[in-house]
Every structure is written in C-alpha cells, then in structure tokens.
Amino acid sequence: MTTLRAESLSYTTPQGRTLLSDITLHAADGETVALVGPNGSGKTTLLRCVYAALRPTGGRVLLDGADLHALPVKARARRIATVPQDADAGGIELTVREIVAMGRSPHHRFWEADTAADDTLVREALARVGIADLAARPFPSLSGGERQRALVARALVQQPDVVVLDEPTNHLDIRYQLEILSLVRELGTVNLLALHDLNLAAYYCDRICVLAGGRIVAAGPPADVLTAELLREVYAVNAEVGVHPVTGAPTVVYLPPARVTATS
Structure with missing residues (x-):
C-alpha cells in the first residue's frame, strides 16, 4: 500500500515570507x-x-515512510505524477501525443525510444480523456480545457502511485469536470488535489483540508468540514449547507450579501 504523509511542513521564501506553517496531512x-x-x-x-x-x-x-526529497529524481518521477494548474510547452511545438508520451520518460533510460506498449498506453490515455482526435495537433494550439485533459492523459501514462493535481477542472466545461474527477477517483492511486469548487470537492473527495493563511484550519470528511460557520470564517461569505437528496453529499448554496437600502 502506498502512503503519502506531510509532517509539520513549513515553507518560507528566500525573502522571508512564510507561505506554509506546520502542515500535517496524510493519504x-x-x-x-x-x-x-x-x-x-x-x-x-x-x-x-x-x-x-x-x-x-x-x-x-514522506512517501511510504521515506523522505521524498531524498529519493533520486527519476525514482520520484516514476511514483508521482503532476497535473499543474496551467502549463505550456515552453515554446516548443510538441504535438499532443508527444506531450502525453513524456509521461513514459521516467520509465526509460535517456536514449531509449518508446515501445509498442508505450504507444498503446498513450492511445488509451488520449481516448480516456476524450482527445484522441487531437493527437497530432500542436499542444500550444489547444484551448485551456484541451490542454488540461492532455496533462491528465500524461499523468495516466506515467502509471504513478500518487497523482497531484492543481485545479484539474480549470478551464473545463461541466461535462469534463465531472468526467476528469470521476476518472481520478477510479485510478486507485493516492490523489491530492486543489479545488475551488466546494461542491465538487464534497462529492468526489474522501476528505477535505481547508487552508487559510498557510495553515490547515479544518480537515476531515466533507460532511464534517463544510459548515456555514467555517465558510463564513474562512471565505467571508454567507452560505447554506445541506445534504443533496440524490448524492447524499454536502451541498453548498452561496447567499448574496445583504443589500443596504438607502434612506432619504
């Protein structure tokens, strides 16, 4: 079994700004x-x-109890796949297929070419995220949502133990938001993702960690974490939190600020 754990994690920039303080979580x-x-x-x-x-x-x-930063870079890359929030090809006109195939590089020596098995993995991943027809397109020519799906496909062909996703639904329409998050859950991997949409987090995630000011201020199952009081405290918004009658997941309904009526 793969386990991922952050212990008392902190990060301060070289300029002295503290961005994280005493973060502990596990998956x-x-x-x-x-x-x-x-x-x-x-x-x-x-x-x-x-x-x-x-x-x-x-x-x-810690990854399976070993300090992640002590692992060789290639060993680490074989085990952890990343889907960043926004990415480009660095000005290089790579095709979508070439971008996705890069997920196989941690499994090869520098000089080794892709195998037939690699090609099959790439084709299957492109089909799973719904962009098989874009394989020959230059990656920079894609829309934001198409790029996001290509990066998820790259993570799939990497065959990792841990998948880290930063706003994986960014730029996606509703259909692909649901499909990508469903796909991530089906992988059986350790999945750690940042999300802005609290309703998606409540439905697709086993646990939610709420951050504010670089600290975790609440953590646990969605039903325990997502409360009107917490949303008011952390987000400074009024909301009603109920239980969806079909999914059984917590559902957040945001309320508009109270209107101030001018008096003469």
Whole structure:
C-alpha cells in the first residue's frame, strides 16, 4: 500500500515570507483528498512541496515512510505524477501525443525510444480523456480545457502511485469536470488535489483540508468540514449547507450579501 504523509511542513521564501506553517496531512491508496481555501491560502505551495518542485524549509514529506526529497529524481518521477494548474510547452511545438508520451520518460533510460506498449498506453490515455482526435495537433494550439485533459492523459501514462493535481477542472466545461474527477477517483492511486469548487470537492473527495493563511484550519470528511460557520470564517461569505437528496453529499448554496437600502 502506498502512503503519502506531510509532517509539520513549513515553507518560507528566500525573502522571508512564510507561505506554509506546520502542515500535517496524510493519504493512502484509493483516497482522494482535496485542498480548499481562498486564493493565497497556500494550496499550490503545498502541492509543489509534495511533488518536490519546492523543498520545504521545515518538516518533511514522506512517501511510504521515506523522505521524498531524498529519493533520486527519476525514482520520484516514476511514483508521482503532476497535473499543474496551467502549463505550456515552453515554446516548443510538441504535438499532443508527444506531450502525453513524456509521461513514459521516467520509465526509460535517456536514449531509449518508446515501445509498442508505450504507444498503446498513450492511445488509451488520449481516448480516456476524450482527445484522441487531437493527437497530432500542436499542444500550444489547444484551448485551456484541451490542454488540461492532455496533462491528465500524461499523468495516466506515467502509471504513478500518487497523482497531484492543481485545479484539474480549470478551464473545463461541466461535462469534463465531472468526467476528469470521476476518472481520478477510479485510478486507485493516492490523489491530492486543489479545488475551488466546494461542491465538487464534497462529492468526489474522501476528505477535505481547508487552508487559510498557510495553515490547515479544518480537515476531515466533507460532511464534517463544510459548515456555514467555517465558510463564513474562512471565505467571508454567507452560505447554506445541506445534504443533496440524490448524492447524499454536502451541498453548498452561496447567499448574496445583504443589500443596504438607502434612506432619504
């Protein structure tokens, strides 16, 4: 069984700004854990520490009990796949198929070419995310939603143990938001994702961690975490939280601010 754990994780920039403070969380095979919170709460910074784009200035990230940052880069890449919030091809005119095939690179030596099995994985991944017809298109020519699906396909062909996703529904229409999150849940991997949509988090995630000011202020099953009081405290909004009659998941309905009527 794969386990991912952050222990007392902190991150302070070289300029002295603290973005994360004393973060502790865990996830295991088959679990999908959401990070939610306002803009600037630390979600992306935490994800970047988890997939080792940033080195924590305090605490550590453990993968099956081993310090993630002590693993060789290629070994780490074989086990953790990342779907960033926004990505481009760095100005290189790679095709969608080539971008997706990059997910196989951690499994090969530098000089090794893709195999027939690799090609099959790429074709299957493109079909699963609904962009098989875009395989020959230049990646930079895609819409934001199409790029997002290509990056999910790249994560699929990587065959990782852990999938880290930063706003995976960004730019997607409603159909593909639902399909991508359903697909992620079906993988059986450890899934850690940042989401803005609390209703999607409530339906698709086993647990929710709420961040504010670089700290986790609440964590647990969606029904325990998503309360009107917490939303008022963290997001400064009024909301009603009920139980959806079909899904049984918590459902958040946001209420408009009270109107002030001018008097003469």
